[in-house]
Amino acid sequence: xxxxxxxxxxxxxxxxxxxxxxxxxxxxxxxxxxxxxxxxxxxxxxxxxxxxxxxxxxxxxxxxxxxx
Numbered sequence: 001x002x003x004x005x006x007x008x009x010x011x012x013x014x015x016x017x018x019x020x021x022x023x024x025x026x027x028x029x030x031x032x033x034x035x036x037x038x039x040x041x042x043x044x045x046x047x048x049x050x051x052x053x054x055x056x057x058x059x060x061x062x063x064x065x066x067x068x
Contacts, residue, residue: 007063
C-alpha cells in the first residue's frame with residue numbers, strides 16, 4: 001500500500017488493518033517490527049531513514065526517491 005502511495009502518511013492502525021486482514025492475532029507493535037525489517041532489507045539507516053520515514057505521532061510514509 002505504501003509503495004502505491006509514496007509520500008502519503010499511513011497511521012499504524014491503518015497499516016495494521018491492511019496487514020492483518022481478517023486475522024485478529026496482530027498487535028499494535030507488529031507494524032513497528034515490519035517497518036524495522038523493511039528498513040533492514042532496504043538498507044535504510046534506522047537513525048537517519050531516507051526511504052521509510054516515521055512521522056512522529058502519526059505513522060509511517062514511504063518517501064519517493066526524488067524526495068529523499
